[in-house]
Amino acid sequence: SVAYQPxxxxxxxxxxxIxxxxAQIASNIP
Structure with a gap:
């Protein structure tokens, strides 16, 4: 389990x- 955490x-x-x-791209669209 510990090996998969990273x-x-x-x-x-x-x-x-992403x-x-x-969200930033959507806010830049007029």
Whole structure:
């Protein structure tokens, strides 16, 4: 279980980054 935690947090971080980018892009669309 411990071995998979870094991968989980890495994926979670990537998903959060993508979500933040999508929100910023959506806010820039008039």
């Amino acid at each position: 991968a989980f947090f890495r994926i979670n971080s990537i998903m959060n980054t 979500a933040a980018n999508n």
